[in-house]
Amino acid sequence: MAVTLDQTIAQKQHTFLSRLLANQTFWVVIAVILACLFLSFATDSFATSKNLFNITRNVTFVAIVALGMTFVIITGGIDLSVGSVLCLCSMVLAVTMHAGYSIEIGILATIVTALAIGAFNGVLIAYVGFPPFVVTLGMLSVARSLAMVASNNTVVFQFGPDHQKLLALGGGAWVFGIANPVLYMIILALITGFILRWTKFGRHIFAIGGNEHAATLTGVPVKQIKVAVYMISALSAGLAGIIQTGWLGAVTTNLGTGMELQVIAATVIGGANLAGGVGTALGAIVGAALIEVIRNSLGLLGINAFWQGTFIGGAIILAVLFDRIRNFRRSD
């Protein structure tokens, strides 16, 4: 039977199942589920509602920042400043509210701060041609130092007249007893997923990561988009900072120290490619979840906490290894 050209063109090469099996995020989800099942049987304390509440809440802060980082990583960039930006934003919120301003003004000031930092990073990278690594490494240092300046390196734990509102925002559970941070994470993940899949902006982000030169030649506004992704990344750090401040009820200047590495690890484990062009919202969340489950389980299984880094680092290398193996097979 002859196959016509139209049939060939209309043919879908991948079934739903084959695409699922080739998807790194899928395998990380399986890993998380298996780990959870194992831990429920191996320990008494894992599957308690208190522990699960703890895990989900711990995941959220890294996950929210990882969502913003996903945009940057898809374009082939990196943002090392997120941990410090989170700290600075928390501090801006705390100091503003401590000075007697309302929560609305505090949040507005925080968001403006985050966007300004993101724009600064983005403009230097896109228009001046700095390597992202260098600019954001500089900002890592600058933002934390500014947080110290803003607070005179003290702990802020009184947030003025709207103190209770802020604590409720971060620490409450307004819907079905789900911790608020988890709700925010889900909403932000849905927005991220929508932007990446259904908007022109999202499509152009992938194009820049795939072949920046081609994107420029075909008329994609590469520079503006690059500025935008660093602003999104800083904004996600700022939002996580607001939520975390409400959750903790206190801000210190070492908040978010080393967080950038956890965030980058989460996106990479979830399937984003540091070379650019690949990444998903779900991947960022699932990657953050796997890291947290590993951390949590080590504690519950009575393994020395010093091993944590080894296991998380191992997960990163393993995740990238799977990606390499797939690529080897494809090039054969």
Place this chain on the structure above:
Amino acid sequence: MSVLELANISKHFGAIQAVNDVSFSLEAGEVVGLMGDNGAGKSTLVKMIAGNFRPSHGTMHLEGKEIVMHKPAEARQHGIEIVHQDLALCNNLTAAANVYLGRELRRGIGPFRILDYAAMYKRAGQLFAELKSETRPRDLVKQMSGGQRQAVAIARTMLSQAKIVLMDEPTAAISVRQVAEVLNLIRHLRDQGIAVVLISHRMPDVFDVADRVIVMRRGRKVADKKIASSSPEEVTGLITGAIEQVA
């Protein structure tokens, strides 16, 4: 009336005269081979037509009207499309996404518009069918053969009503079988009344598909003749300078 008419076009970069007083015209549905050694001025000439460079001297007329272009987007608006030598494709995107890159179709109301995947897959599929290329719109470009990649890049030029398609070394880096495929793509463009400029080093390709050959040497046009009245030997002589110039 010719589609494109170049009159006394020159371009110099400082003291270097890259293109020197070149005139020629392009007719609709004509394939013109543009040949010359490295540094002969082919790329500079094409980049002026594509809007990358502005000529230092001379004028360009598109369908009788003088055009001055400052950037490639303006050339595109005039119906001048270019297929870059490296094809300018994103490997991580599907064929349809690459065809529509920078001019994605969207549906919805006002600012609430989402990408119209279905329409883009459909139209991209139609374009591949027109090009008689076995290219699936949903496949990632990274999995494609050289010929399919060319089809994607060429389909891009057919989205709008292109009048002129400039192709920069489309057969330089692909296998023999795929070369035939690409030459067929060029014939399909020609049959739709599009003027094609084929920049190539490969003599057999030009003699296979082109109606006319223009030879450049050291920035000057040294020949502009029908393929039927020329020969590979003559063109080689013109490129190397063994033959000075022909009418």
